[in-house]
Amino acid sequence: MAEEVKKAPRPVDPNSAKYKLGKIAGDAYANAIEAKKAGKPVAWVSSNFPVEIPETLGLYTVYPENQAAGIAARGAGERMCNVAEADGYSNDICAYARISLAYAKLKECPEQDVAMPDVLLCCNNICNCMIKWYENLSQELGIPMIMLDIPFNPDYEPSRAIIDYVGAQFWDAVHKLEALFGIKWDDEKFKAVTEASCRSSRAWLEATAQAKYTPSPFNGFDLLNHMAVMVTARGKEEAGEAMETLLKEYKENHENGTSTFRAEEKYRVMFEGIACWPYLRATSRGLKDRGINMVTTIYADAFGFDYSSFDEMIAAYCSVPNAINLEKSRDKRIKLCKDNNVEGLLVHTNRSCKLWSGFMPEMSRQIGEACDIPVASFDGDQADPRNFSEAQYDTRVQGLMEIMESNKEA
Amino acid sequence: MYTLGIDIGSTTSKCVILKDGEYVYAKGLAVGGLGTQGPEIALNTIWNESGLTKSDIARTIVTGYGRNRFEGGDGEVSELTCHALGGRFVFEDLRTVIDIGGQDAKVITLSESGKMSNFVMNDKCAAGTGRFLDVMAGILCVDINDFEKYAEKSKSPASISSTCTVFAESEVISQLANGVEMPDLIAGICDSVATRVASLARRAGVRETVCMSGGVARNGAVRKAMEKELGVRIEFDPLAQYFGAIGAALYAHRQLTR
Ligand code: SF4
Numbered sequence: 001m002a003e004e005v006k007k008a009p010r011p012v013d014p015n016s017a018k019y020k021l022g023k024i025a026g027d028a029y030a031n032a033i034e035a036k037k038a039g040k041p042v043a044w045v046s047s048n049f050p051v052e053i054p055e056t057l058g059l060y061t062v063y064p065e066n067q068a069a070g071i072a073a074r075g076a077g078e079r080m081c082n083v084a085e086a087d088g089y090s091n092d093i094c095a096y097a098r099i100s101l102a103y104a105k106l107k108e109c110p111e112q113d114v115a116m117p118d119v120l121l122c123c124n125n126i127c128n129c130m131i132k133w134y135e136n137l138s139q140e141l142g143i144p145m146i147m148l149d150i151p152f153n154p155d156y157e158p159s160r161a162i163i164d165y166v167g168a169q170f171w172d173a174v175h176k177l178e179a180l181f182g183i184k185w186d187d188e189k190f191k192a193v194t195e196a197s198c199r200s201s202r203a204w205l206e207a208t209a210q211a212k213y214t215p216s217p218f219n220g221f222d223l224l225n226h227m228a229v230m231v232t233a234r235g236k237e238e239a240g241e242a243m244e245t246l247l248k249e250y251k252e253n254h255e256n257g258t259s260t261f262r263a264e265e266k267y268r269v270m271f272e273g274i275a276c277w278p279y280l281r282a283t284s285r286g287l288k289d290r291g292i293n294m295v296t297t298i299y300a301d302a303f304g305f306d307y308s309s310f311d312e313m314i315a316a317y318c319s320v321p322n323a324i325n326l327e328k329s330r331d332k333r334i335k336l337c338k339d340n341n342v343e344g345l346l347v348h349t350n351r352s353c354k355l356w357s358g359f360m361p362e363m364s365r366q367i368g369e370a371c372d373i374p375v376a377s378f379d380g381d382q383a384d385p386r387n388f389s390e391a392q393y394d395t396r397v398q399g400l401m402e403i404m405e406s407n408k409e410a
Numbered sequence: 411m412y413t414l415g416i417d418i419g420s421t422t423s424k425c426v427i428l429k430d431g432e433y434v435y436a437k438g439l440a441v442g443g444l445g446t447q448g449p450e451i452a453l454n455t456i457w458n459e460s461g462l463t464k465s466d467i468a469r470t471i472v473t474g475y476g477r478n479r480f481e482g483g484d485g486e487v488s489e490l491t492c493h494a495l496g497g498r499f500v501f502e503d504l505r506t507v508i509d510i511g512g513q514d515a516k517v518i519t520l521s522e523s524g525k526m527s528n529f530v531m532n533d534k535c536a537a538g539t540g541r542f543l544d545v546m547a548g549i550l551c552v553d554i555n556d557f558e559k560y561a562e563k564s565k566s567p568a569s570i571s572s573t574c575t576v577f578a579e580s581e582v583i584s585q586l587a588n589g590v591e592m593p594d595l596i597a598g599i600c601d602s603v604a605t606r607v608a609s610l611a612r613r614a615g616v617r618e619t620v621c622m623s624g625g626v627a628r629n630g631a632v633r634k635a636m637e638k639e640l641g642v643r644i645e646f647d648p649l650a651q652y653f654g655a656i657g658a659a660l661y662a663h664r665q666l667t668r
Contacts, residue, residue, distance in 0.1 A: 114615065152436070259639075349533065361613065365613070372526070372529050375528065376529070379533050389652070391475050392514070392531075394478070395488050395489065395490070395531075396531065398487075398488040398490075399488045399490035399491065399526075399529055402487065402488055402491045402526065403525075403526055403527065403528065403529075406525045406526065410523075410525070
């Protein structure tokens with residue numbers, strides 16, 4: 001039998017955004033592992049906890065959601081979920097939580113190893129499952145958990161009272177960490193971190209906004225990968241630089257009539273929800289083969305933490321996707337659909353993320369009506385592969401495409 | 411001109427030959443869908459019935475869950491579009507199709523001009539699909555085609571509160587053991603499917619004329635329960651199970667004549 005010749009992966013240009021972003025994400029994991037070996041403190045941090053705190057204090061960080069996504073994308077989601085379920089965690093619990101709890105027990109997973117934590121930084125602005133997940137980590141690992149409580153905001157804008165409440169907790173978290181590790185807050189460093197975070201955010205917002213062009217200069221699935229840096233490293237100097245490279249590349253693509261979407265762009269959709277990591281290839285191929293480019297997602301807006309004062313920074317953390325009411329969430333998405341000439345909405349009904357998926361049927365109905373676009377949804381899960389059917393996905397995507405096609409003909 | 415539509419579902423395969431996109435020239439149905447002999451048997455039925463051969467067919471379109479794996483078609487279209495087209499072929503003012511198939515349930519809305527404008531489908535759960543009814547018929551040892559006859563005799567339909575097929579199975583068994591009459595039990599099962607699917611229909615938005623398609627459409631008990639639930643008349647045609655295949659054949663015809 002002829003031996004299979006594996007194609008060597010194409011070398012990535014070290015000056016490209018892809019290389020720079022990949023390196024930042026990879027370095028963050030590696031640096032935390034090295035730091036741990038050297039006896040320096042490592043924090044596990046929830047994705048929308050203010051990065052300004054660990055970054056200013058010089059703490060090494062690991063983002064368990066990001067780790068779980070990596071593990072799921074590399075095919076180990078089910079194995080890790082099974083470990084957690086065997087310990088009694090229900091399979092109704094978010095798969096990111098199950099994977100992370102399994103990792104805390106096993107302390108290894110070749111698909112994405114991380115440094116073990118000395119402290120947990122938890123913020124519930126994305127969901128309350130986060131609290132129990134981190135409390136359990138804290139119990140199992142015997143380490144402290146610092147909680148920043150940002151409740152769901154039923155009003156359109158965060159009130160003065162909420163900003164004061166969260167602002168006070170911000171400083172409380174800082175003081176606790178100072179006392180825990182004998183470290184000192186430095187206002188100058190804080191200023192530099194906030195500047196870096198805003199710089200990354202501005203470039204990210206502008207880069208993702210390049211989808212306003214038809215064809216879009218990028219495949220929206222790129223955003224799902226690049227966003228890792230916005231989650232984990234937006235407060236770092238090099239993140240701003242890499243995001244600006246991304247923006248430059250997208251602008252050049254537009255000028256040269258090229259795109260990272262490697263097919264003819266016949267239709268443009270918005271993708272709603274977390275990626276279906278275990279089936280990233282199947283979900284992206286199902287779109288690409290039909291000439292459907294996912295040009296935007298709420299992530300394009302969600303990590304735009306651009307602010308000019310402490311209060312504005314706190315307000316930004318109170319305004320992340322899962323912390324805001326239906327009307328505001330809807331309006332942000334309608335804006336993205338309109339700015340980017342979206343012709344259809346594809347909703348991932350994500351079994352893991354109850355909060356996000358729970359208000360989607362009504363929200364997507366309202367978006368569909370406001371933008372006069374068809375909406376299709378499919379079942380899946382961000383990390384547990386047992387909740388997805390490729391045939392079901394395919395039929396719905398095709399149905400969506402056929403409506404978009406007949407809308408074009410009309 | 412003859413065009414052929416093949417609808418390969420999860421439990422049955424249907425074929426229809428349309429003449430000039432105007433009337434059903436031949437039709438065939440076989441038990442067994444994707445991955446079985448079903449498509450072949452259904453095709454043999456129409457060749458025998460029509461006396462036509464493959465070379466007489468101007469264009470073939472395949473639809474249904476098996477559409478991507480069937481070789482020998484000229485193209486494939488989703489069953490959503492096909493049910494909309496097929497339904498409109500039979501009911502000219504059609505605005506809503508409620509299709510309950512073997513493994514899914516869908517509600518398709520049509521614009522005034524007859525184009526599919528949106529659709530809502532069930533989630534992964536089998537409740538509210540043909541499979542749910544099949545499982546219940548199996549437990550009760552009643553032919554599914556007799557469900558309507560039984561349900562008509564019901565005085566007080568049993569309440570089947572579990573949506574999960576497996577839980578509903580044990581619920582039905584314990585109701586049987588408690589002496590609930592067969593007609594009441596069957597009416598309750600049909601009501602349970604109807605309520606599930608009616609909520610999908612409400613999400614999609616119900617506009618008259620409404621029709622049912624798919625195998626479950628033949629079950630008058632489910633149809634009536636759904637009419638009661640939605641407060642609208644639901645049209646039925648004996649061709650309901652063929653709407654997907656008719657739509658595919660019509661699509662083929664339109665591609666050739668456009
Ligand atoms: S439930 Fe949703 S928001 Fe919460 S951790 Fe899981 S994926 Fe994130």
